[in-house]
Amino acid sequence: MWREEDNKLKKSFQFNNFSEAFAFMTQVAFLAEKMDHHPWWANVYNKVEVELTTHDAGNTITDKDKKLAQAIDKLLEKK
Amino acid sequence: MWREEDNKLKKSFQFNNFSEAFAFMTQVAFLAEKMDHHPWWANVYNKVEVELTTHDAGNTITDKDKKLAQAIDKLLEKK
Amino acid sequence: MWREEDNKLKKSFQFNNFSEAFAFMTQVAFLAEKMDHHPWWANVYNKVEVELTTHDAGNTITDKDKKLAQAIDKLLEKK
Amino acid sequence: MWREEDNKLKKSFQFNNFSEAFAFMTQVAFLAEKMDHHPWWANVYNKVEVELTTHDAGNTITDKDKKLAQAIDKLLEKK
Numbered sequence: 001m002w003r004e005e006d007n008k009l010k011k012s013f014q015f016n017n018f019s020e021a022f023a024f025m026t027q028v029a030f031l032a033e034k035m036d037h038h039p040w041w042a043n044v045y046n047k048v049e050v051e052l053t054t055h056d057a058g059n060t061i062t063d064k065d066k067k068l069a070q071a072i073d074k075l076l077e078k079k
Numbered sequence: 080m081w082r083e084e085d086n087k088l089k090k091s092f093q094f095n096n097f098s099e100a101f102a103f104m105t106q107v108a109f110l111a112e113k114m115d116h117h118p119w120w121a122n123v124y125n126k127v128e129v130e131l132t133t134h135d136a137g138n139t140i141t142d143k144d145k146k147l148a149q150a151i152d153k154l155l156e157k158k
Numbered sequence: 159m160w161r162e163e164d165n166k167l168k169k170s171f172q173f174n175n176f177s178e179a180f181a182f183m184t185q186v187a188f189l190a191e192k193m194d195h196h197p198w199w200a201n202v203y204n205k206v207e208v209e210l211t212t213h214d215a216g217n218t219i220t221d222k223d224k225k226l227a228q229a230i231d232k233l234l235e236k237k
Numbered sequence: 238m239w240r241e242e243d244n245k246l247k248k249s250f251q252f253n254n255f256s257e258a259f260a261f262m263t264q265v266a267f268l269a270e271k272m273d274h275h276p277w278w279a280n281v282y283n284k285v286e287v288e289l290t291t292h293d294a295g296n297t298i299t300d301k302d303k304k305l306a307q308a309i310d311k312l313l314e315k316k
Contacts, residue, residue, distance in 0.1 A: 018275050019109045019154075022266050023102040026184070029259050030098045033188045038255050042279035075098075097196050101187050105263070108180050109270045117176050121200035177267045177312075181260040188256045233256075 002069050009052040009065050011072075021046050024075065031071045037064045081148050087119075088131040088144050090151075100125050103154065110150045116143045160227050167210040167223050169230075179204050182233065189229045195222045239306050246289040246302050248309075258283050261312065268308045274301045 002009045015021040021043060028050070032038045040051045050072065052065035081088045094100040100122055107129070111117045119130045129151065131144035160167045173179040179201060186208070190196045198209045208230065210223035239246045252258040258280060265287070269275045277288045287309065289302040 018266070018270060019106045022109075022263075023106050026105050026259075026263075027098045027102050029255070030101075030188065030191045033255060034191055038282045040279065040281040042277065044277040045275045097187070097191060101184075105180075105184075108176070109267065112176060112267045112271055117203045119200065119202040121198065123198040124196045177264050180267075181264050184263050185256050185260050188259075
């Protein structure tokens with residue numbers, strides 16, 4: 001579940017290991033490049049934290065963030 | 080199923096799209112780097128062809144190839 | 159230099175090691191996803207072969223291929 | 238320059254764009270998997286923050302961290 005906090009959409013993801021976490025990051029990176037909308041994200045081993053906000057809209061949550069959030073969730077549904 | 084052909088272990092993989100295919104390739108790349116044993120592979124869109132042989136053993140199939148083949152298969156079992 | 163052969167644009171790239179080759183492939187993958195135009199490519203260790211053709215145009219070379227070829231070359235100029 | 242702070246080795250990296258930043262992250266990911274020592278890192282667009290510490294040594298800086306820091310720096314020297 002994405003949570004709204006500090007004008008950001010935030011979600012934490014956990015995988016079996018680093019390899020799976022980074023493969024997920026690679027797929028998110030494709031989405032980000034396609035949409036030209038890039039997340040702030042942090043990773044350590046099997047954990048990935050994603051935070052979405054729209055800098056150009058004064059750091060508020062916009063449709064761009066919601067669309068990227070949905071596309072990220074869809075990556076994991078497929079598997 | 081890996082098939083033995085021309086002194087190589089060969090296998091074809093198919094995914095839903097390019098993003099999933101390349102995420103798989105990223106995970107195989109981690110294995111290859113860890114084992115210091117690199118595949119020949121080709122990709123177009125959602126398809127990946129992998130061929131394993133051991134150059135240092137005169138281009139024959141060795142335990143290195145079998146170990147990498149098993150590790151690659153394990154990546155897909157997990158999902 | 160890209161060469162025209164069998165209705166494809168072809169080019170071979172060589173890097174210092176697998177890590178650099180795969181980092182290049184990751185950048186090419188971003189371009190491919192953005193343009194929704196994907197190469198056939200093969201890699202072994204530090205070598206990458208790229209072949210571009212447009213399937214939807216009866217496997218001929220189109221502007222899409224030329225544009226992707228240029229974008230790929232630009233990746234390497236920067237470094 | 239890596240700085241020592243809160244028992245961590247920290248460094249900030251900046252690239253021309255997201256594609257270059259993520260290609261760098263892919264190369265760092267290879268190092269991390271090979272050494273079985275994974276960084277905490279964050280990225281937004283062209284910026285990457287890396288923090289290294291050894292969890293198994295009570296979150297102190299060890300030789301593992303110094304070795305990974307050197308290997309990361311080496312990635313950028315080459316280019």
